[in-house]
Amino acid sequence: MKLGHVIESQQFTLPMLVELFEVADQMERIIARGGTQDYQNKIMASLFYEHSTRTRFSFESAMYRLGGKVLSTERANTFSSVAAGETLEDTIRVVSSYADVIVLRHNEIGGAARAAAISTVPIVNAGDGKGGQHPTQALLDLYTIYKGVKTIEGVKVALVGNLTDGRTVRSLAYLLGKFERVKLYFVAPDSFQIKQDILDYLTKHNVWFARESNLKKILPEVDVVYSTRIEPELLTQRGERLETISQYFIDDTLLKLLPSHALVMHPLPRLHEISPTVDSNSRAVYFKQTKNGVLIRMALLASVLGY
Amino acid sequence: MKLGHVIESQQFTLPMLVELFEVADQMERIIARGGTQDYQNKIMASLFYEHSTRTRFSFESAMYRLGGKVLSTERANTFSSVAAGETLEDTIRVVSSYADVIVLRHNEIGGAARAAAISTVPIVNAGDGKGGQHPTQALLDLYTIYKGVKTIEGVKVALVGNLTDGRTVRSLAYLLGKFERVKLYFVAPDSFQIKQDILDYLTKHNVWFARESNLKKILPEVDVVYSTRIEPELLTQRGERLETISQYFIDDTLLKLLPSHALVMHPLPRLHEISPTVDSNSRAVYFKQTKNGVLIRMALLASVLGY
Amino acid sequence: MKLGHVIESQQFTLPMLVELFEVADQMERIIARGGTQDYQNKIMASLFYEHSTRTRFSFESAMYRLGGKVLSTERANTFSSVAAGETLEDTIRVVSSYADVIVLRHNEIGGAARAAAISTVPIVNAGDGKGGQHPTQALLDLYTIYKGVKTIEGVKVALVGNLTDGRTVRSLAYLLGKFERVKLYFVAPDSFQIKQDILDYLTKHNVWFARESNLKKILPEVDVVYSTRIEPELLTQRGERLETISQYFIDDTLLKLLPSHALVMHPLPRLHEISPTVDSNSRAVYFKQTKNGVLIRMALLASVLGY
Numbered sequence: 001m002k003l004g005h006v007i008e009s010q011q012f013t014l015p016m017l018v019e020l021f022e023v024a025d026q027m028e029r030i031i032a033r034g035g036t037q038d039y040q041n042k043i044m045a046s047l048f049y050e051h052s053t054r055t056r057f058s059f060e061s062a063m064y065r066l067g068g069k070v071l072s073t074e075r076a077n078t079f080s081s082v083a084a085g086e087t088l089e090d091t092i093r094v095v096s097s098y099a100d101v102i103v104l105r106h107n108e109i110g111g112a113a114r115a116a117a118i119s120t121v122p123i124v125n126a127g128d129g130k131g132g133q134h135p136t137q138a139l140l141d142l143y144t145i146y147k148g149v150k151t152i153e154g155v156k157v158a159l160v161g162n163l164t165d166g167r168t169v170r171s172l173a174y175l176l177g178k179f180e181r182v183k184l185y186f187v188a189p190d191s192f193q194i195k196q197d198i199l200d201y202l203t204k205h206n207v208w209f210a211r212e213s214n215l216k217k218i219l220p221e222v223d224v225v226y227s228t229r230i231e232p233e234l235l236t237q238r239g240e241r242l243e244t245i246s247q248y249f250i251d252d253t254l255l256k257l258l259p260s261h262a263l264v265m266h267p268l269p270r271l272h273e274i275s276p277t278v279d280s281n282s283r284a285v286y287f288k289q290t291k292n293g294v295l296i297r298m299a300l301l302a303s304v305l306g307y
Numbered sequence: 308m309k310l311g312h313v314i315e316s317q318q319f320t321l322p323m324l325v326e327l328f329e330v331a332d333q334m335e336r337i338i339a340r341g342g343t344q345d346y347q348n349k350i351m352a353s354l355f356y357e358h359s360t361r362t363r364f365s366f367e368s369a370m371y372r373l374g375g376k377v378l379s380t381e382r383a384n385t386f387s388s389v390a391a392g393e394t395l396e397d398t399i400r401v402v403s404s405y406a407d408v409i410v411l412r413h414n415e416i417g418g419a420a421r422a423a424a425i426s427t428v429p430i431v432n433a434g435d436g437k438g439g440q441h442p443t444q445a446l447l448d449l450y451t452i453y454k455g456v457k458t459i460e461g462v463k464v465a466l467v468g469n470l471t472d473g474r475t476v477r478s479l480a481y482l483l484g485k486f487e488r489v490k491l492y493f494v495a496p497d498s499f500q501i502k503q504d505i506l507d508y509l510t511k512h513n514v515w516f517a518r519e520s521n522l523k524k525i526l527p528e529v530d531v532v533y534s535t536r537i538e539p540e541l542l543t544q545r546g547e548r549l550e551t552i553s554q555y556f557i558d559d560t561l562l563k564l565l566p567s568h569a570l571v572m573h574p575l576p577r578l579h580e581i582s583p584t585v586d587s588n589s590r591a592v593y594f595k596q597t598k599n600g601v602l603i604r605m606a607l608l609a610s611v612l613g614y
Numbered sequence: 615m616k617l618g619h620v621i622e623s624q625q626f627t628l629p630m631l632v633e634l635f636e637v638a639d640q641m642e643r644i645i646a647r648g649g650t651q652d653y654q655n656k657i658m659a660s661l662f663y664e665h666s667t668r669t670r671f672s673f674e675s676a677m678y679r680l681g682g683k684v685l686s687t688e689r690a691n692t693f694s695s696v697a698a699g700e701t702l703e704d705t706i707r708v709v710s711s712y713a714d715v716i717v718l719r720h721n722e723i724g725g726a727a728r729a730a731a732i733s734t735v736p737i738v739n740a741g742d743g744k745g746g747q748h749p750t751q752a753l754l755d756l757y758t759i760y761k762g763v764k765t766i767e768g769v770k771v772a773l774v775g776n777l778t779d780g781r782t783v784r785s786l787a788y789l790l791g792k793f794e795r796v797k798l799y800f801v802a803p804d805s806f807q808i809k810q811d812i813l814d815y816l817t818k819h820n821v822w823f824a825r826e827s828n829l830k831k832i833l834p835e836v837d838v839v840y841s842t843r844i845e846p847e848l849l850t851q852r853g854e855r856l857e858t859i860s861q862y863f864i865d866d867t868l869l870k871l872l873p874s875h876a877l878v879m880h881p882l883p884r885l886h887e888i889s890p891t892v893d894s895n896s897r898a899v900y901f902k903q904t905k906n907g908v909l910i911r912m913a914l915l916a917s918v919l920g921y
């Protein structure tokens with residue numbers, strides 16, 4: 001597989017996902033054997049218009065595991081002070097001269113697509129705007145489900161927390177919707193429920209889904225519970241009671257309701273969504289997600305650079 | 308050629324420039340063949356007292372293309388908080404222990420020369436102060452002219468925009484003045500014209516020059532038009548009318564006045580100096596300049612590190 | 615020697631120090647021979663919660679000299695905005711997925727130990743909190759004494775300046791106290807004298823020490839004078855006269871009082887503690903300390919990564 005740009009979750013077909021996961025498995029074996037220098041002549045540019053040290057480190061670790069080099073900035077806006085006002089397009093053209101692949105975190109929805117339209121090297125979207133896409137996060141989440149549950153077809157997933165604004169959950173829902181017999185439970189207080197555009201997409205693709213507010217009721221049903229943060233200040237703003245949040249707090253008690261094979265996932269950072277006492281449970285895979293993130297990003301970088 | 312420090316444009320003799328350009332050509336072939344790891348044991352430090360992600364990336368890309376390693380900071384002033392007050396000299400001595408070459412962007416004129424006086428490893432000046440030098444930019448500009456016009460002797464160049472404060476234009480004028488039969492047109496509103504020190508230098512070296520304010524009149528005469536930005540706020544400050552700036556705006560209409568072999572150059576970032584419609588024209592080489600910048604900096608780094 | 619975490623000076627036994635210094639000597643020979651790529655598949659993460667470009671560069675230079683790769687941030691707090699409030703423990707777990715060793719500069723005493731308790735990869739403490747530890751600085755200081763005086767047993771060291779708050783001096787005193795017949799002179803104004811915890815430690819280990827305020831009197835007695843900064847604003851705060859500081863200023867006059875074999879050391883940055891005229895004197899080794907810092911950190915990184 002030779003990928004071009006990586007812009008949104010929807011661009012990945014089932015056969016592409018299968019191949020990507022195979023390459024990620026292979027990357028795990030390469031790391032276990034001590035690594036590779038196959039991409040030592042390649043340069044990746046981390047071009048971040050917003051801070052996200054975690055995402056940046058994950059991509060840079062992936063590039064280093066491939067043997068490559070990394071140009072890095074978390075203040076891409078200093079390429080073009082507000083006074084100078086350089087366009088994103090001009091910046092991308094310039095950085096295309098410096099690197100073989102650009103990992104772009106932009107502050108506006110559609111930033112990655114604009115960059116891809118002009119770039120002479122592959123663009124990988126590392127998040128573009130609130131409510132935009134973060135496809136590599138969705139891919140690593142899907143890969144974690146695949147590795148943990150052994151299959152994605154027929155998987156039952158509870159997506160929990162702030163579903164309205166969460167880029168991660170939205171991108172993951174798009175991806176899961178591509179698989180047969182998947183069941184999605186959107187579990188959130190009313191004012192944090194999933195938006196209509198996602199539901200329309202799922203309906204169009206014949207994906208079963210349900211909206212719920214009661215997590216305890218759903219837990220025994222699912223293979224995966226994917227927890228995300230509801231910011232307390234948003235709760236108040238949207239007229240919900242602060243106590244509401246405690247219903248979604250996954251601790252040892254709630255864990256007992258979950259089937260023994262099921263996975264507890266979280267995109268991190270977590271605050272009060274999952275108790276630290278859950279960390280040592282074999283079903284807790286949120287730190288595995290970060291490991292898988294490196295593998296998936298290695299696979300993506302190798303695919304856009306050519307292998 | 309084994310270069311010591313790279314401090315100012317004037318230090319380069321004609322034979323040095325010829326050799327530098329040959330090495331840059333060779334670097335282009337090396338990249339095309341997949342790159343090199345020849346300098347894998349060498350460390351470059353990017354020591355920037357001012358942000359300039361673009362210049363930093365260009366140098367770091369060059370060092371990576373050579374196979375080398377990069378230490379990087381855009382906040383070199385945190386080496387020595389204002390309270391601590393460490394001298395530039397002490398900082399340079401310390402960084403000399405960490406790297407094999409130091410790329411220095413300093414905020415004061417003469418910063419690079421002060422660093423070179425004390426450093427045990429080569430210093431490359433990546434810009435020192437407003438109105439100071441930025442020799443590697445001038446070298447890449449000269450290299451772009453050489454590659455585009457095939458010769459520098461007898462070349463006719465229009466330097467346009469803010470010629471009073473532009474570090475780039477000043478350094479380039481010094482370099483062009485070394486070649487036979489060169490003609491320089493300084494095209495700017497009166498309050499942005501080139502300073503007397505450059506004109507004295509050119510007179511002393513018998514270089515033909517003219518000061519103009521009318522770009523349209525000059526365009527048919529030249530092999531190169533080198534555009535730079537006039538900040539709107541400076542226009543007002545210096546008593547010029549804002550409309551003045553539109554005379555220097557290069558669009559498709561002005562492009563028609565330019566000979567078919569001529570080059571349109573700009574140090575970037577651009578704002579309202581050149582229309583995006585010009586970008587696709589074969590004469591527009593401002594994005595080639597950024598590519599050439601990597602080659603020239605590879606050649607310079609290889610020269611100071613030894614090849 | 616296979617080290618685990620590097621958290622505090624006290625963890626190093628005499629045999630460990632001897633082996634570490636042998637490895638550092640070997641690293642010097644490796645650099646002289648042109649370097650190594652032995653650790654090219656290893657990744658070090660610089661995780662700095664406080665700026666310290668100097669310390670960061672020293673570690674990153676060491677990792678590069680070993681052939682390794684570096685993930686770097688000086689704003690580790692952006693991993694977890696104050697609003698998000700991710701724990702240090704969660705951050706360390708995540709970064710453990712990205713790197714083979716974590717160099718941690720934390721803003722709280724005990725930060726490194728907390729990280730080590732949870733990390734799946736080695737933690738190297740690069741300073742944790744005011745009055746905490748900075749063991750690698752103490753090790754490089756000890757190594758510099760060892761290389762300069764040829765032995766550490768029986769060495770007489772004057773520690774000068776702000777001994778109350780200086781992390782460096784405190785860590786070095788712990789290390790020196792491990793050697794036979796060492797004599798320590800704590801030279802400072804009363805309100806900047808060494809704290810009782812260090813004196814208790816030395817008494818328990820039968821180390822000779824004296825507290826002094828007169829530097830001139832002590833200089834003829836010692837093998838090493840280790841100068842540190844007293845911040846002028848602290849002098850006033852603690853009721854000392856500003857002129858007091860001049861007694862501790864090492865210039866050519868004071869240098870004459872020092873034995874010809876003795877060393878002048880300083881952790882840097884210096885301000886008004888040592889005259890620049892002293893720099894060229896063969897006894898001034900403060901810039902050698904920075905060189906030795908890279909060697910010691912190479913030895914430490916090789917030890918935790920395995921060699």
